[in-house]
Amino acid sequence: MKIILKIERFTPGTGEQAKFQEYEVTVAPTDRLLDALIQVKQFQDGTLGFRKSCAHGVCGSDAMQINGKDGLACKTLIRDVAKEGDTVEIRPLKHLPVQRDLIVDQEEFFAAFRQVKPFLINRDSPPDKERIQSPEARAQFDDATNCILCASCYSACPVLEKRASFLGPAALTQGFRFNADSRDQGFEDRLPDLDHSDGVWACENHFECTRACPRAIKITKRINQTKREIETFRNNRGETVNQET
Helix, strand or coil, rough: EEEEEEEECCCCCCCCCCCEEEEEEECCCEEHCCCHHHHHHHHHCCCCCCCCCCCHHHHHHEEECCCCCCEHHHHHHHHHEEEECCCCCCCCCCCHHHECCCCEECCCHHHHHHHHHCCCCCCCCCCCCCCCCCCHHHHCCHHHCCCCCCHHHHHCCCCCHHHHCCCCCHHHHHHHHHHHCCCCCHHHHHHHHHCCCCHHHHHHCCCHCCCCCCCCHHEEEEEEEHHHHHHHHHHHHHCCCCCCC
């Protein structure tokens, strides 16, 4: 079948404004949107810029806005976004500077991610083998380990439209992931960034991040769990949480 890809094109520094360009492609309903983009790149317009790598929903490289929704081109089937003759509108992720067409600069996203110390912190002497963890303990945070850093949740978050300093859903979810890990001792190390007006308290529970996540992570739930954990910690110490704006 034939469909139209309506792609937002933009190259910074040229003096030109972003504009849409349309390409007609012949695809099968079971093709992926990434297949259609590759077809355009190879046979119609080699100047089109987009990222791709594994093409199997593991690396997170090809996240973009597809008909107004954030997701991965490699996990989006044509039949789920278009029928014969339809137009599919494709834009780069929001809240991040565009480098070229559908490619965004993710430095701000990764800076926020690094801020929450997304690694195991344990000050005990290392055991002879590994730090043992039960399946039940692992299950407490298992879905959060599936994050592929695609930034779909970051783009989907309405809070970032008005608060660019917000750490964002992916970073906060990884803060939860390691705080919930029974082997981790870094809760207080992460606390200043999580218990902050730009941390968990900026989340307004829109659930857009959860809907956008291609790995089905319960992002909003994990942020709210972190809020409750911080409240319990502060209350036990006779302190208040840091929600100042």
